[in-house]
Amino acid sequence: MIIPFHRAFLDDNEINSVAEVLKSGWITMGEKTFEFEKNFASYTGASHAVAVNSCTSALHLALKAIDLQPGDEVIIPAITFIATWEVITYFGAVPVVADVEKETHLLDVDSFLKNITPKTKAVIPVHYSGQPCDMDPIMGIARSKNIWVIEDAAHSLPAYYNGRAVGTIGDITCFSFYATKTITTGEGGMLTTDNPQIADRVKRLRLHGISRDAWNRYSSGGSWKYDVEEAGYKYNPTDISSAIGIEQLKKSNEMNKMREEIASKYNSCFAKNDLVEIYPVREGRISSWHLYPLKIKIENLTISRDMFIEEMKAQGISTSVHFIPLYRFSCFKGSGYLPKDFPNSEFIFSREVSIPIYPGLNNKEVDYVAETSLNILEKYKK
Numbered sequence: 273m274i275i276p277f278h279r280a281f282l283d284d285n286e287i288n289s290v291a292e293v294l295k296s297g298w299i300t301m302g303e304k305t306f307e308f309e310k311n312f313a314s315y316t317g318a319s320h321a322v323a324v325n326s327c328t329s330a331l332h333l334a335l336k337a338i339d340l341q342p343g344d345e346v347i348i349p350a351i352t353f354i355a356t357w358e359v360i361t362y363f364g365a366v367p368v369v370a371d372v373e374k375e376t377h378l379l380d381v382d383s384f385l386k387n388i389t390p391k392t393k394a395v396i397p398v399h400y401s402g403q404p405c406d407m408d409p410i411m412g413i414a415r416s417k418n419i420w421v422i423e424d425a426a427h428s429l430p431a432y433y434n435g436r437a438v439g440t441i442g443d444i445t446c447f448s449f450y451a452t453k454t455i456t457t458g459e460g461g462m463l464t465t466d467n468p469q470i471a472d473r474v475k476r477l478r479l480h481g482i483s484r485d486a487w488n489r490y491s492s493g494g495s496w497k498y499d500v501e502e503a504g505y506k507y508n509p510t511d512i513s514s515a516i517g518i519e520q521l522k523k524s525n526e527m528n529k530m531r532e533e534i535a536s537k538y539n540s541c542f543a544k545n546d547l548v549e550i551y552p553v554r555e556g557r558i559s560s561w562h563l564y565p566l567k568i569k570i571e572n573l574t575i576s577r578d579m580f581i582e583e584m585k586a587q588g589i590s591t592s593v594h595f596i597p598l599y600r601f602s603c604f605k606g607s608g609y610l611p612k613d614f615p616n617s618e619f620i621f622s623r624e625v626s627i628p629i630y631p632g633l634n635n636k637e638v639d640y641v642a643e644t645s646l647n648i649l650e651k652y653k654k
Contacts, residue, residue, distance in 0.1 A: 273640050277590040278452040281527055281631040282516075289515040296511075301479070304511035308518050309462070315521060316430075316439035318464035320471035323514060324478050327426045327448030327461035328355040329507040332362060333477050334422045334444040334463060335394070337470045340365050344393035349379040350597045350617040352398040356424050357598050365393070369598055369609055374616040375552055377565065377594075377624070378405045385413055394420035397442070401594070402454070402560030403553050404433035407441050422446065427562035429454050430528055434556045439464040449513075452630075454527065454560050455520035457513035477504040530631040531561035534638055538564055538627070541642035547572050547649040549623075563594055567623040568649065575652040577623055583648045584625075589641055592626045 293304055305323050313321035324330050340346070342364030348356050351372045360367040370383040377400045384395060395414060397405040405423075414421045423438065425431070426448035431438040439445045444467075449460035465471050476483065481504030542550045549567040553559045568580055575583070577593075584591050597617045599609035611618050627641055 273637070274588040275590065275628055275633075275637050275641060277592050277626075277628055278630050279632055280451060280456050281523075285519040285522070286516045289519050290512055293511045293515045299512050300510050301508045301514075302511045304518065305509055305514040308514040308521070311518060311521055312462055313464065315524065316464055317437050318439045318445070319466040320464065320468060322463045322465075322471055322474045322478065323509045323517075324461045324463060324474075324507045325509050325513075326459055326507075327424075327446050327450070328359060329478070329505070330446035330461040330463040331355065331396070331422065331424065332359040333474045333505070333507065334446055334470075335359055335363060335365075336477055337444065337473050338394060338420045338422075340393055343391060345389060345391040346393060347384055347387050347395040348598075349398050349400075350599060350614050351377050351400060351595055351620060352424065352598065353426070353595055354598065354601065356396055356398060366391070367598075368392070369614075371614045371616050372400075372620070374619055376400070376403060376554065377551075377620055378403065379410070380616065381406055381409045381413070384410065388413070388417060388419070392417070392419055394422055396422050396424050398424040398426075399428040399431060399438060401551065401563035401565055402427045402431050403551075404428065404431050404438050404441075404557050404559075406554070407433050407436075411441065420444075426450075426453065428560050430524060430558075431560045432558040440466070443467065444470060449517060449520075454531070454562050455517065455524050457509070457517040457520070460509050460513050460517060476501055478507040480504040480506065527631040528560060530633075531629055534629050534633055535559075535561045535564055537635075537638050538629070538642055541646065542566065545646060545649070547653060548645070561629060563626045564629040565594060565624050565626050566645070567620065568625060570623055572654055573649065573652045574654055577625055580648060580652075581625055584627075584644065587644045587648075589644055590628065593621075593624060594626050597621050 309321045340363045344365045345368045346360045347368045349372045357367045379397045421442035423442040423445040425438050425445050428438045445464045447462040449457040481502040483499040551565045
């Protein structure tokens with residue numbers, strides 16, 4: 273049996289929606305994108321939603337919108353994708369890396385607090401695997417110290433913290449629609465905010481800082497005249513990708529239920545095994561279950577995490593690791609960060625492996641993944 277790490281959950285609805293756009297003759301950003309933004313804002317409960325071509329673009333624009341300056345500091349967790357770090361460097365600002373919670377892999381509140389200095393401009397909590405960070409204390413600390421909160425919600429649609437939807441908690445939230453995410457447009461992202469000034473500025477910045485997008489210039493009743501209000505970027509999505517997003521959003525709840533059911537089955541299989549640690553979702557939080565991260569107990573095994581991955585691959589099961597801690601990359605050489613300074617991140621990195629979880633993964637496949645995992649662990653038990 274061959275089981276890929278991810279398969280997109282697409283059907284004729286997406287195909288027909290894209291065909292409709294192609295037949296319309298207008299394929300760049302236009303009515304479909306504006307419809308997608310409206311539907312996304314309604315779905316999350318956010319006042320404003322702005323579509324872009326990636327979550328990385330959304331994070332970049334979020335930092336631009338808060339006027340991040342050279343020398344400003346932005347606190348981020350060590351366990352995240354590199355994009356969370358790299359967008360800060362675009363401004364000549366300083367990424368400050370904090371440790372994470374050993375159990376949840378989420379930004380550790382005490383480490384966040386310890387890393388705040390007079391130069392701290394923002395914090396980017398990353399909702400790892402789909403579970404929200406502990407946002408009440410993070411928001412409380414941020415508000416008391418005049419720090420912007422930009423949520424990296426690349427994994428987290430839909431997700432909830434104490435009854436509030438991710439997308440409505442921090443100052444700005446950034447979502448991903450990459451091919452493996454909980455909904456996809458192939459490539460794409462969305463920024464949500466309740467701040468109308470930020471939303472308006474991001475809309476300009478995503479298309480060169482131009483005051484009027486192409487739809488408003490070239491559609492009937494439009495005018496060719498426009499102004500460039502500030503230097504912007506080429507970050508707009510297309511109506512082709514937005515057409516896919518509209519259909520994906522319609523079945524977001526259905527797909528989330530499928531992932532929840534798979535996670536529940538995995539939990540039942542792994543919960544009582546002393547060779548693996550399942551990922552906990554804290555009380556008051558609802559995860560999107562973008563990932564199902566296991567931590568294998570290497571102290572009880574004769575193989576490493578990497579060897580476990582190779583054993584799974586030999587049985588036809590693709591897995592991944594989320595993530596290599598930021599400070600381990602070559603680009604951090606000379607930064608002063610050392611693995612010993614991040615004990616929780618190091619603990620996670622030596623043990624974590626993400627196994628397949630996505631809509632369309634059937635019961636037989638789920639059973640095969642779980643049983644194969646346990647068989648390998650048992651084979652190499654000390």
